[in-house]
Amino acid sequence: MTTGTDDPRAGAGTGPRRPVRTRRRPLQVYRVGNEPDPRFTFANERTFLAWIRTSLALFVTAAAIDALVVSAEPALRRSIAIGAVVLGIVCALTAFPRWAAAERALRLGRPLPRARLAGALALAVALLGVLIALAVS
Amino acid sequence: MSDPVGGELFDPGAQNERTALAWRRTALALLAAALVGARLLVSDGWAAGLWAVVLVLPASAWVLWMANRRYAKASAALAGRTALPDGRLPTAVAAVTVGLGLMELQYLLTVA
Structure with a gap:
């Protein structure tokens, strides 16, 4: 249909x-x-919102690093902050297309699209953590 | 299935209620991110900080209000009267979030 x-x-x-x-x-x-079953639509919506909040958390991280980690070398500090903001923008930009693709798949009874960004995001956040550790040490 | 106030829930998983709470968390996160961003920008005497306040703070309030409407609409949909809410509010929220990120990025790139 x-x-x-x-x-x-x-x-x-x-x-x-x-x-x-x-x-x-x-x-x-x-x-x-x-x-589809309304429960799946609601779950998809909550996943979308979780991506948006992840993005917002990265923005706040960037602001905190820029404002608080004053002992670090300014160039390193600024680079980490820019990295966090760019990562957050990528999360926010992909959140809606991901939601739409999942909702479409639910309506068509097809498998959900695979979560490509999730693995990359985990790696990037780990890298960001290492850089922050270097910056404050 | 009754909730403590005696009303009827569509499902024991309280999907609509959980989704409404997720919307509220998101609206509050947007508010917090905008305030942190604005505080940072304003402390540097940067005019964009004012824009963050002028644009994103009312946007957070608007998202909160729309999320409540969305909950009511979804309740009606679950009772079989209308369709579930569509993708317009998610589009708007994603756009506001991207905008906030771009403002912050512009600040980081231009202020030495």
């Missing part, structure tokens, strides 16, 4: 599915498939 539907129960398998023109955006998500 390729027609988007606004019927919240359409995915639950109760009765025939009625294709409805949808006003929900983005269309790339809502014009395909059927409404």
